[in-house]
Amino acid sequence: MTREYSGRDRVIAAYKREYADRVPTAPMVGSFNAKLTGITIKEYERDPAKMANSIVKFYEMFAPDVLSVVGDLWLEAEAAGDELDFPEEATCYIKKYVLEEKSTLAKLNVPDPKRDKRLPDYLEACERVASAVKDVPVAAAVTGPCTIAMCLRSPEEFINDTLDDPKFVHELMRFTTEVTKKFCDAFKEIGSSVNVGDPSASCSCISPAVYREFVKPYHQEIVDHFKQVFLHMCGYIDPLMEELIQVGFNAISIDETSSLKKMVEISQKRVVIFGNVPPHLLVDGTKAEIEESVRQCMETAAKDSAFILAPGCEIPPETPLENMKCFMEAAHKYGSYERIMAL
Amino acid sequence: MSILTEIAENVRDGNATRVKELTEAALNEGLSAPQILKQGFIDTMNVVRKQFEMKEIYLPEVLLVSRAMKVGMDTLEPALIAARAEPVAKVALGTVQGDPHIIGHMIVGIMLRGAGFQIIELGGNVPPQQFINAARNGGAQIIGMSCLVTTARPSVIATIEALEAAGLKGKVKTMVGGAIMTKNYADKIGADGYAPDGALAVEKAKELLKLS
Numbered sequence: 001m002t003r004e005y006s007g008r009d010r011v012i013a014a015y016k017r018e019y020a021d022r023v024p025t026a027p028m029v030g031s032f033n034a035k036l037t038g039i040t041i042k043e044y045e046r047d048p049a050k051m052a053n054s055i056v057k058f059y060e061m062f063a064p065d066v067l068s069v070v071g072d073l074w075l076e077a078e079a080a081g082d083e084l085d086f087p088e089e090a091t092c093y094i095k096k097y098v099l100e101e102k103s104t105l106a107k108l109n110v111p112d113p114k115r116d117k118r119l120p121d122y123l124e125a126c127e128r129v130a131s132a133v134k135d136v137p138v139a140a141a142v143t144g145p146c147t148i149a150m151c152l153r154s155p156e157e158f159i160n161d162t163l164d165d166p167k168f169v170h171e172l173m174r175f176t177t178e179v180t181k182k183f184c185d186a187f188k189e190i191g192s193s194v195n196v197g198d199p200s201a202s203c204s205c206i207s208p209a210v211y212r213e214f215v216k217p218y219h220q221e222i223v224d225h226f227k228q229v230f231l232h233m234c235g236y237i238d239p240l241m242e243e244l245i246q247v248g249f250n251a252i253s254i255d256e257t258s259s260l261k262k263m264v265e266i267s268q269k270r271v272v273i274f275g276n277v278p279p280h281l282l283v284d285g286t287k288a289e290i291e292e293s294v295r296q297c298m299e300t301a302a303k304d305s306a307f308i309l310a311p312g313c314e315i316p317p318e319t320p321l322e323n324m325k326c327f328m329e330a331a332h333k334y335g336s337y338e339r340i341m342a343l
Numbered sequence: 344m345s346i347l348t349e350i351a352e353n354v355r356d357g358n359a360t361r362v363k364e365l366t367e368a369a370l371n372e373g374l375s376a377p378q379i380l381k382q383g384f385i386d387t388m389n390v391v392r393k394q395f396e397m398k399e400i401y402l403p404e405v406l407l408v409s410r411a412m413k414v415g416m417d418t419l420e421p422a423l424i425a426a427r428a429e430p431v432a433k434v435a436l437g438t439v440q441g442d443p444h445i446i447g448h449m450i451v452g453i454m455l456r457g458a459g460f461q462i463i464e465l466g467g468n469v470p471p472q473q474f475i476n477a478a479r480n481g482g483a484q485i486i487g488m489s490c491l492v493t494t495a496r497p498s499v500i501a502t503i504e505a506l507e508a509a510g511l512k513g514k515v516k517t518m519v520g521g522a523i524m525t526k527n528y529a530d531k532i533g534a535d536g537y538a539p540d541g542a543l544a545v546e547k548a549k550e551l552l553k554l555s
Contacts, residue, residue, distance in 0.1 A: 090494040207401035
């Protein structure tokens with residue numbers, strides 16, 4: 001194999017169920033990048049130029065095949081009315097849920113991605129990264145409707161509502177689906193793919209029955225509208241795997257809690273699978289543990305393509321640089337064409 | 344059907360109003376509060392906990408059951424106090440400083456209450472001293488620390504160190520849990536116990552306190 005492959009080539013090969021020189025690697029990182037350019041996490045989350053610079057630095061240092069533009073999960077909820085707190089050196093979090101009273105829903109507006117709170121900043125960061133880096137796909141992510149709903153209402157009240165007031169839950173999901181769709185539209189306009197992260201829809205938070213009744217129709221709507229949609233769902237999703245494939249997501253990224261083996265067996269190459277090295281291994285695992293986890297993922301899922309090696313969820317900001325390096329090197333070694341052909 | 348079986352079924356089905364009515368009726372019939380607690384609630388929650396551990400039921404079902412359980416146990420409380428019935432043990436639960444996520448440890452609280460423990464609920468973003476106070480003044484025999492974000496892990500260490508500084512390490516047990524917690528890390532920082540979910544937290548708590 002003599003030709004030079006770019007990250008983009010490798011990803012396209014995986015989606016085409018073909019091969020490149022190795023399995024592509026998509027290390028999902030967010031505020032980890034801040035330390036690469038010496039900025040604080042708060043600066044990373046609030047300044048699009050600084051965020052973009054640090055993401056480009058990640059690309060230069062670690063050569064991923066997919067470059068993730070990840071901020072926090074509360075961009076949309078903040079724009080819709082939640083109050084957030086921004087510690088200097090820790091991820092921001094929700095201080096006040098805007099839907100403490102259900103009646104407030106009627107007063108909320110679908111945020112305008114070009115105008116409201118930090119949404120335009122996030123779009124700007126993506127555009128900056130995409131204009132600086134051409135060789136690999138730049139992957140932003142929009143928060144999915146179930147997660148936005150829980151972020152507006154609080155997880156406990158949302159689950160109580162599914163028991164006590166299903167009508168309200170559907171009204172809320174209707175609203176948050178519009179929020180997700182409008183933000184995805186803005187990404188399509190700048191030439192990005194449609195990537196949705198909806199961790200609150202996993203069975204770590206809700207049940208398969210709640211997913212079917214209150215989330216699936218809205219996921220269906222998003223997929224029917226955008227056609228090619230990548231889904232990341234942290235948490236336990238084994239009971240939902242078949243259904244998520246049937247909804248029509250064309251790529252599904254799974255967490256360490258879910259079974260990669262089961263996903264591969266159920267998928268039968270119907271979707272491209274991303275996953276699922278445990279992120280905590282990169283924080284405090286040994287090099288041997290990181291390598292072994294990568295090797296196992298490749299062995300389980302890389303045969304016959306349609307697989308992209310990724311962590312189960314965002315690699316935390318405290319990850320030492322040498323562990324990130326070890327992860328990438330292990331991915332290149334165990335994902336090589338020769339090794340995959342021998343599986 | 345005995346009234347206790349009826350209570351158990353309605354707890355399982357999450358019928359909070361019916362559980363309250365039946366609990367009051369059982370007390371009026373002269374059944375002892377500890378007996379109602381055991382056969383109406385604790386035995387039911389043992390089954391629910393096992394089902395949750397085996398992933399036969401999920402968080403929404405657990406929350407539904409817990410609401411009915413709470414109403415029933417609140418109704419029983421005056422009678423339990425009058426009967427001088429002691430809880431199995433007291434556990435202080437909170438999410439550590441720098442981390443506001445509470446739903447994880449709330450599930451642990453539901454499971455522990457369902458097994459007869461009394462919970463001191465501390466909420467989220469809890470400074471180390473507040474955990475120590477719950478032990479020293481509140482009588483908690485276990486401090487349960489939830490931690491969902493790696494940036495808050497230093498707070499877990501700080502709480503364990505504060506416990507040591509207060510002369511309580513070993514006397515008061517520490518347990519940790521949460522999405523980014525692992526047994527390895529828990530052992531490394533000197534926590535007495537770790538559990539991956541609310542159901543197994545009950546078994547661990549009983550083991551630490553040498554209860555059956």
